Amino acid sequence: MKRFAGWTLAFPATLLIVVFLVLPVLATIWTTFTTPAGPFATYLSFFGSSFRRTVLFRTIQVSLAVTAIALVVGILTAYVVSRAPGWLKSILIIAAVFPLLTGVVVRSFAWLIILGKNGILNSTLLKLGLISEPITMLYTQGAVIVAMVYLFVPLMILTLVGVLESIPDDLIQASASLGAKPSATFMQVTFPLAVPGLIVGAVLVFAGSFTSYATPQLLGGEQVMMMGTLMYQQAMVTFDWVAASTIAAVMVVITIAIVAAMNAVARRLNPMAT
Amino acid sequence: MTRNIHPLLIAGTVLVFMFLVGPLIIVLGAALSDTTYLTFPPQGLSLRWFENIFQIDAFRRTIFTSLQIALLSTVIALIIGIPAAYALNRHRIQLPGWLSTLFILPVLVPELVLGFSLLKNLAVQFNSPIYLSLLFGHSLIVLPYVIRVISASLASFDFSIEEAAISLGSPPLKTFFTILLPNVRSGVIAAFILAFITSINDVSISIFLTGPGLSTLPIQLLAHMEQFFDPTVASVSVLLMLLTVAVMAVVERTLGLTFLAK
Structure with missing residues (x-):
């Protein structure tokens, strides 16, 4: 009896995941290979359509841009946060957690008010006389990137604060006492030790951007279609479920591939990890 | 420093x-x-836009649905997630290594893909109520939060207390409810509140599993935004932000907010 205790306790969760996640998702991927036209026909038609290729490349481009910006902003901010005195650090962490726990619709909506034709940014620029008529900011790639950076920077900051705090202060002090300037200490001690955390953060942000729906839908619309919004459109507007399943399969493969790559890199960088 | x-x-x-x-x-x-x-x-x-929320039938309905789905899916995730977290901490040696990978699959698999698959291969294929797919979809995405937070609480639990109770003749279920659960109470509260807010805010699963007659608050917000550009959406957003403040207060009192920076 005792030998099976672990299995008994883990069984309900295992069952839920297998029945409601693994099987349905595998079935979705399976149907892309069993169309009457042949096993790879849907993929040939996906990559054969220049519109869908554009959407895929745009999604990769936007996700890379968001990841790069979030990494730079995240590491520099997390560095300052982790060095801040206690009371200030608490306030800064609260200020990062608050947007993190606020929903994606609310956070994207905020940018809709800011970037709209009669939005805050346009009316401010008009008032200052910097522009003579409102410029189109919504439904551009830039709008999607800004809103997604907004979405993911708190996650990056919090991940990296955790990483930076785990670096022993002795190393920093040793570096300083040996005469290194703060910038040299940062580049030669702190940064290399933070690399595994940076990779984790980058993968979280890239995967999150690559598969997002609400932000590209609200700020990109039809003009800046991404994989998520294209998948929704194929599934629920044109009811082409084979095409939607193909996009789903591409998303799953890319997400799992980058996570696997991250694990491999992290293992090479940290021989202590199992 | x-x-x-x-x-x-x-x-x-x-x-x-x-x-x-x-x-x-x-x-x-x-x-x-x-x-x-x-x-x-x-x-x-x-404050008239706040009053307006409750005058719009669709908002009243979807607020209710969202609260109901969040509550039920969180309870389901707790009921199956607490034993799973316990098994992972206490009986790891009996369990295969791939099990912990399986338990993080809901984070790994894109939510859009999960939502679409539940619609296609569960709701439509078996002609089952869409509500069930929505409920199980939400239970799945909040499950990893529950397992992670409860595991963190169990890591600081002294299992010799539990062994003492068992060796003194306490039956397993009674031990669970009188010894283990009270000791990880703050973890359970934090897991509940984090799972609840995750479900309330979800878009990517719900977008495929809502339709005429069944919708959640974020999906209704998206639909409203596409038709109107009035402050109603802003006032609903403020209500959601107040909920976030409440959640943060609870997390701070149980796990401490720095738990989220790990």
């Missing part, structure tokens, strides 16, 4: 935090505006 940080870096950090908090303050201002269109700074102060 090294305090000599370059002034440019401090200025940059100030800008980043203005960027993080500013947009949410703008939403708050827009919600309080006494105009029929969205504007900031608010022109005149009024």
